[in-house]
Amino acid sequence: MNLREAIKERRSIRKYENKEIPADLLKEILEDALWAPSGTNRQKWEIIAVRGEKKDALLEVIAETVKYLKPRLEKIFPEKMVKITLQFFKNLGGAPVVLLVYIPKNIPELHPDMSGLERHQREYDRFTTLLSASALFQNILLLAKEKGLGTCWMTAPKYVEDEINDFMGIKDQELVSITPIGYPDQNPPAPPRKGEKIRWIGFE
Numbered sequence: 001m002n003l004r005e006a007i008k009e010r011r012s013i014r015k016y017e018n019k020e021i022p023a024d025l026l027k028e029i030l031e032d033a034l035w036a037p038s039g040t041n042r043q044k045w046e047i048i049a050v051r052g053e054k055k056d057a058l059l060e061v062i063a064e065t066v067k068y069l070k071p072r073l074e075k076i077f078p079e080k081m082v083k084i085t086l087q088f089f090k091n092l093g094g095a096p097v098v099l100l101v102y103i104p105k106n107i108p109e110l111h112p113d114m115s116g117l118e119r120h121q122r123e124y125d126r127f128t129t130l131l132s133a134s135a136l137f138q139n140i141l142l143l144a145k146e147k148g149l150g151t152c153w154m155t156a157p158k159y160v161e162d163e164i165n166d167f168m169g170i171k172d173q174e175l176v177s178i179t180p181i182g183y184p185d186q187n188p189p190a191p192p193r194k195g196e197k198i199r200w201i202g203f204e
């Protein structure tokens with residue numbers, strides 16, 4: 001599979017086979033993903049891979065997300081979609097492993113009357129670190145796809161970040177995103193992409 005295929009054929013997978021991922025394969029994916037670019041090459045990120053009983057208990061904490069998510073979903077999705085989405089949160093589709101990506105906690109205090117420069121100076125570190133961790137996250141998703149594994153980038157569990165961090169014994173770190181990872185047990189159609197997202201200047 002070439003890079004273009006991995007990018008275009010990767011889908012968010014919400015149902016997984018009951019099959020372990022070989023530890024060496026997961027290690028290879030995560031180590032390769034760490035070649036992502038990062039602001040001034042600081043690599044201020046951490047990946048946590050959880051499986052087994054700890055993962056099952058973590059899923060119970062993550063499942064609490066639905067308390068906050070349900071009212072929001074009901075406003076934007078038809079009933080069937082709400083049901084499917086909430087069902088997914090019960091055990092993240094039965095994936096054998098859950099990955100969490102963290103960055104150091106550094107949430108700046110901002111005021112609406114700050115100048116652009118002041119704001120930038122305060123936000124810069126978190127902004128750059130979040131973007132770097134996002135590049136790492138996308139690497140994980142694409143490398144997993146290349147190896148026949150499925151993933152689903154998730155930020156909704158941020159609703160219960162404090163509970164997740166307490167459970168994981170994490171202090172002074174910010175949860176960026178979570179993904180289940182495992183062998184896909186579904187082949188969902190590609191949600192359509194919107195056009196007109198590129199503006200060409202000087203190409204006429």
Ligand SMILES: Cc1cc2nc3c(=O)[nH]c(=O)nc-3n(C[C@H](O)[C@H](O)[C@H](O)COP(=O)(O)O)c2cc1C
Pocket residue numbers: 010011012013088152153154155156157190191
């Ligand atoms: C930053 C981010 C957060 C997301 N959070 C969730 C989530 O919490 N739950 C979920 O089921 N999907 C989540 N998704 C997956 C998107 O719904 C999905 O990428 C989008 O619908 C396009 O589908 P595709 O990934 O199959 O191409 C998230 C994706 C991104 C990039």
